[in-house]
Amino acid sequence: MKRKFLAIAADHRGLELKKKLVRFLKSKRIPVRDFGTFSPESCDYPDYILKAAETIRKKQADRAIAICYTGIGSAIAANKVRGVRAALVQNARQAELSRAHNDSNMLILGSGFVRPAKAKQIVGIWLKTPFEGGRHARRVRKITGYEKRN
Numbered sequence: 001m002k003r004k005f006l007a008i009a010a011d012h013r014g015l016e017l018k019k020k021l022v023r024f025l026k027s028k029r030i031p032v033r034d035f036g037t038f039s040p041e042s043c044d045y046p047d048y049i050l051k052a053a054e055t056i057r058k059k060q061a062d063r064a065i066a067i068c069y070t071g072i073g074s075a076i077a078a079n080k081v082r083g084v085r086a087a088l089v090q091n092a093r094q095a096e097l098s099r100a101h102n103d104s105n106m107l108i109l110g111s112g113f114v115r116p117a118k119a120k121q122i123v124g125i126w127l128k129t130p131f132e133g134g135r136h137a138r139r140v141r142k143i144t145g146y147e148k149r150n
Helices: 015-027 046-057 072-078 092-100 116-128 135-149
Strands: 006-010 032-034 063-068 086-088 106-110
Touching: 006 015, 006 046, 015 032, 015 063, 015 116, 046 063, 046 072, 046 106, 063 072, 072 086, 072 106, 092 116, 106 116
Parallel strands: 006 032, 006 063, 063 106, 086 106
Antiparallel strands: none
16 A cells, blocks of 8 residues: 555553554554654543544545544544544454445544554554445445535
8 A cells, every 4th residue: 555654643541552553553664644642641632633634634644543542532533524434443354344345544443442462453454455445435435425515
């Protein structure tokens, strides 16, 4: 997969997992741009997650990863950004299907529910799985069409 860079962001509860994933991605020679947070001090996840999501809207990045404790708030926030199809994923099969069937372009992880080894597996599968197209493309077009009209 060719991209300008992979955006990544987390709040304070996702910071440690984000650091591990940044090292993992760099070890795979994947260009990464980290949008924060860089501190364990309490912060608001939208401040960071939305910056990463905006890189997709602006076509600066093809994909992004966001991390907070549950992943729920990050998924809600990211999916408000036009062009983002954020998927909250907790296992390898969900990672695969979020790409193959939904063409997800933003992976959301809950640091309280996905351990680092599992997160690396999920990220690896999510990055290598192509979109199947076909009937799934029709469904994604319906979603993006609605998004453009509203």
